[in-house]
Amino acid sequence: MIQSMTGYGKAVTVFGDKKINVEIKSLNSKAMDLSTRIAPLYREKEMEIRNLIAQTLERGKVDFSIWVEKDAAESATPINTALVENYYNQIKTISETCHIPLPEDWFATLLRMPDVLTRVDVQELSDEEWTAAKQTIETALQH
Numbered sequence: 001m002i003q004s005m006t007g008y009g010k011a012v013t014v015f016g017d018k019k020i021n022v023e024i025k026s027l028n029s030k031a032m033d034l035s036t037r038i039a040p041l042y043r044e045k046e047m048e049i050r051n052l053i054a055q056t057l058e059r060g061k062v063d064f065s066i067w068v069e070k071d072a073a074e075s076a077t078p079i080n081t082a083l084v085e086n087y088y089n090q091i092k093t094i095s096e097t098c099h100i101p102l103p104e105d106w107f108a109t110l111l112r113m114p115d116v117l118t119r120v121d122v123q124e125l126s127d128e129e130w131t132a133a134k135q136t137i138e139t140a141l142q143h
Contacts, residue, residue, distance in 0.1 A: 006026060006027055006028050006060070007024075007025075007026050008023075008024070008025050008026075008143075009022075009023070009024040009139075009140040009141055009142070009143040010022065010023045010024070010140055010143065011136045011137070011139035011140035011143065012136070013132050013133070013135065013136040013139075015128075015129055015132040015133075016129075017070060017071050018068050018069065018070055018129075019068065019069040019070075020066070020068055020129075020132060020133050020136050021065075021066065021067050021068070021069065021136075022064075022065070022066050022133075022136045022137050022139075022140040023063075023064070023065045023066075023140065024053070024062065024063070024064050024065075024140050024141060025062070025063045026057060026060040026061065026062045026063075027060060027061040028060060028061075029059060029060045029061040030059065031059055032054065032057065032058065032059045032060065032062065033060070033061045033062065034050060034053060034054070034062045034064065035061075035062070035063050035064070036049065036050070036064045036065070036066075037063075037064070037065040037066070037067070038064075038065075038066055039066055039067045039068050041068065041123050041125050041129075042066055042125065042130075042133060044125065045125070045130060045133075048134075049064070049066070049137060052134070052137055052138065052141070053137075053141065056141045057141070066133065066136075066137070077117050077118075079111070079116060079117060080115060080116050080117075080118070083113075083115060083116055084110050084111075084113075084116055087110055087113045087116070088106070088110060091103070091109070
């Protein structure tokens with residue numbers, strides 16, 4: 001537990017395919033000055049996070065960070081193959097119709113086209129994940 005106004009706490013929890021990381025640093029200061037860096041998934045819980053921190057730390061310049069690491073294979077941006085095929089057919093048709101030479105490197109050309117590599121998944125914070133994140137925050141506050 002951070003006993004004085006100067007301290008450092010860190011905790012890591014594995015939740016499914018994610019690793020939840022929490023880091024808290026505090027320096028001596030007369031008042032509570034809390035700055036946060038919160039992963040987008042947890043932003044809706046910012047006030048609750050601030051309250052958790054304020055219950056343990058009374059004053060000091062406090063830097064709080066929570067971020068999530070995912071398995072690289074799981075978090076890789078998927079290629080929209082239907083859109084790639086559509087672009088390929090359109091470029092080929094334009095090339096034939098207008099007598100324009102086809103690109104030499106199809107792969108690079110197609111991957112640069114709009115929305116081919118756009119990620120569309122919307123994440124919601126489950127109660128179970130929030131419970132795990134909250135416990136991680138509490139653990140970091142105790143170290």
